Amino acid sequence: xxxxxxxxxxxxxxxxxxxxxxxxxxxxxxxxxxxxxxxxxxxxxxxxxxxxxxxxxxxxxxxxxxxxxxxxxxxxxxxxxxxxxxxxxxxxxxxxxxxxxxxxxxxxxxxxxxxxxxxxxxxxxxxxxxxxxxxxxxxxxxxxxxxxxxxxxxxxxxxxxxxxxxxxxxxxxxxxxxxxxxxxxxxxxxxxxxxxxxxxxxxxxxxxxxxxxxxxxxxxxxxxxxxxxxxxxxxxxxxxxxxx
Amino acid sequence: xxxxxxxxxxxxxxxxxxxxxxxxxxxxxxxxxxxxxxxxxxxxxxxxxxxxxxxxxxxxxxxxxxxxxxxxxxxxxxxxxxxxxxxxxxxxxxxxxxxxxxxxxxxxxxxxxxxxxxxxxxxxxxxxxxxxxxxxxxxxxxxxxxxxxxxxxxxxxxxxxxxxxxxxxxxxxxxxxxxxxxxxxxxxxxxxxxxxxxxxxxxxxxxxxxxxxxxxxxxxxxxxxxxxxxxxxxxxxxxxxxxx
DNA sequence: CTATTATACCGACCGACGGTCTACCATTCA
DNA sequence: TGAATGGTAGACCGTCGGTCGGTATAATAG
Numbered sequence: 001x002x003x004x005x006x007x008x009x010x011x012x013x014x015x016x017x018x019x020x021x022x023x024x025x026x027x028x029x030x031x032x033x034x035x036x037x038x039x040x041x042x043x044x045x046x047x048x049x050x051x052x053x054x055x056x057x058x059x060x061x062x063x064x065x066x067x068x069x070x071x072x073x074x075x076x077x078x079x080x081x082x083x084x085x086x087x088x089x090x091x092x093x094x095x096x097x098x099x100x101x102x103x104x105x106x107x108x109x110x111x112x113x114x115x116x117x118x119x120x121x122x123x124x125x126x127x128x129x130x131x132x133x134x135x136x137x138x139x140x141x142x143x144x145x146x147x148x149x150x151x152x153x154x155x156x157x158x159x160x161x162x163x164x165x166x167x168x169x170x171x172x173x174x175x176x177x178x179x180x181x182x183x184x185x186x187x188x189x190x191x192x193x194x195x196x197x198x199x200x201x202x203x204x205x206x207x208x209x210x211x212x213x214x215x216x217x218x219x220x221x222x223x224x225x226x227x228x229x230x231x232x233x234x235x236x237x238x239x240x241x242x243x244x
Numbered sequence: 245x246x247x248x249x250x251x252x253x254x255x256x257x258x259x260x261x262x263x264x265x266x267x268x269x270x271x272x273x274x275x276x277x278x279x280x281x282x283x284x285x286x287x288x289x290x291x292x293x294x295x296x297x298x299x300x301x302x303x304x305x306x307x308x309x310x311x312x313x314x315x316x317x318x319x320x321x322x323x324x325x326x327x328x329x330x331x332x333x334x335x336x337x338x339x340x341x342x343x344x345x346x347x348x349x350x351x352x353x354x355x356x357x358x359x360x361x362x363x364x365x366x367x368x369x370x371x372x373x374x375x376x377x378x379x380x381x382x383x384x385x386x387x388x389x390x391x392x393x394x395x396x397x398x399x400x401x402x403x404x405x406x407x408x409x410x411x412x413x414x415x416x417x418x419x420x421x422x423x424x425x426x427x428x429x430x431x432x433x434x435x436x437x438x439x440x441x442x443x444x445x446x447x448x449x450x451x452x453x454x455x456x457x458x459x460x461x462x463x464x465x466x467x468x469x470x471x472x473x474x475x476x477x478x479x480x481x482x483x484x485x486x487x488x
Numbered sequence: 489c490t491a492t493t494a495t496a497c498c499g500a501c502c503g504a505c506g507g508t509c510t511a512c513c514a515t516t517c518a
Numbered sequence: 519t520g521a522a523t524g525g526t527a528g529a530c531c532g533t534c535g536g537t538c539g540g541t542a543t544a545a546t547a548g
Contacts, residue, residue: 032504033505034504034505042526043528044506044507044508044526044527044529045525045527046526048507048508049524049525049526054507119363119367120363123363153441153442154438154439154441154442157442161442161446168408191400194397194398194401195401197398198398198401198402198450205446205449205450206445206446247541247542249495249496249542249543250496252495252496276533276534277534277535277536278533278535286497287497287498288498288499288500288535288536289496289497289498289499289540290496290497290498291497292537293496293497297536298535298536491546491547491548493544493547494543494544494545494546495542495543495545496542496543496544497540497541497542498539498540498541499538500539501536501538501539502535503534503535503536503537504536505532505533505534505535506531506532507531507532507533508530508531509528509530509531510528511527511528512525512527513526513527514524514525514526515522515523515524516521516522516523517521517523518520518521
């Protein structure tokens with residue numbers, strides 16, 4: 001193997017890129033370190049120069065995901081004109097938009113992330129995301145309580161519920177696409193649509209808001225987005241490698 | 245090694261017992277098949293006579309857990325005199341009671357189950373439990389809607405939320421005990437107490453009930469149980485094996 | 489009471505895994 | 519020019535989940 005020397009940060013990012021592709025397509029356990037280093041065109045020694053273990057690679061990957069997700073909502077966080085309810089709605093809607101509408105690979109990513117073989121990876125991302133987002137949610141909720149918009153005695157608890165609902169929604173989205181036929185998917189979309197409505201109303205009531213205040217997405221939004229996706233990107237999803 | 249022949253069902257249960265102990269103390273990944281068969285005093289060949297893979301062992305274990313949990317609430321399910329709200333409350337309270345108050349090993353189990361190394365095992369149990377319990381919850385909620393007690397348009401969604409809340413509570417309980425000092429734990433208990441109250445109110449409102457209808461446990465219940473636990477069973481928890 | 493088949497069990501063995509280690513090459517700075 | 523440094527290579531190690539050929543016991547049939 002020829003010896004190629006690259007800028008360390010570039011190497012690191014490359015490793016994360018290849019690890020991401022392999023972990024998502026094959027799962028964390030099934031994708032071996034040898035696969036990763038082969039894809040990156042690098043030796044074992046070089047790998048262990050950058051990461052202490054396979055697990056450390058996973059953690060770094062999860063952190064990168066969380067960082068990217070945070071960057072995606074930074075504008076909403078920074079906007080000084082937003083009241084707490086609008087900011088919360090913006091966050092909820094954006095988290096949906098970012099993962100469904102934007103970069104095709106981001107969608108493929110979420111479609112893939114909920115497969116059982118990616119449980120560990122998903123959990124790590126979840127941890128990293130919770131660590132980043134929960135404090136922000138708590139802050140928003142606290143502001144809402146102060147200015148009288150929200151009414152609750154447990155901001156942290158509500159923030160957790162918001163995160164849970166968000167994750168549950170993604171889970172359902174993934175399952176909707178996992179189903180085979182178009183008819184299956186229509187059923188799944190319908191279920192998702194009502195589920196999102198339930199989450200909206202649940203959050204309204206938990207936060208002491210009038211029904212209809214929390215808007216994760218307009219009614220019909222999910223169906224519109226997903227049928228659009230279905231048209232434009234059939235086969236875009238990351239698929240498991242055919243053989244090993 | 246002498247050849248000992250046992251009744252197949254007994255052997256199978258024994259294998260599950262040893263697997264349970266090892267998976268919980270060391271985690272599914274860290275506990276090797278060799279550990280399991282050594283503990284069970286059995287050969288590799290014998291193991292693969294009973295289970296197709298290590299994963300199959302995990303699935304069987306998860307199913308056994310779910311079966312036991314279901315058995316623990318069978319009386320509430322069967323009681324013909326319970327109205328939907330009482331039945332739901334009974335289920336919620338019992339799920340807490342069973343796992344906190346009863347058999348010491350059951351408690352140690354739940355304390356252990358939330359450790360990161362048991363993620364996979366936990367997830368499998370969760371799946372099995374959801375499969376068993378969700379339909380029952382849905383049925384109860386449907387009845388409540390029919391007789392006018394509950395008001396919601398998505399019984400399945402509400403059932404999911406109930407399960408989520410239940411699991412989240414266990415998570416918090418485990419963390420409360422994981423903390424080191426007594427002061428840490430007092431804080432954790434307080435947090436758990438308010439969190440349970442939040443879940444109660446959230447479910448009230450999601451189900452269109454007056455606040456205070458859902459009772460997961462009396463106020464102060466968590467503190468009482470956990471301090472009792474702390475006195476009687478310090479060190480009962482399953483601890484990781486010291487070395488390998 | 490055999491003969492035969494089915495069942496429970498054994499343990500050597502396999503390829504692949506994550507991880508370690510030594511050697512070595514390329515650059516930098518003395 | 520040469521020593522030090524940090525990135526890189528790949529042989530190697532112990533262990534893992536899983537396979538396989540075989541053996542002992544139990545069950546059934548003739």
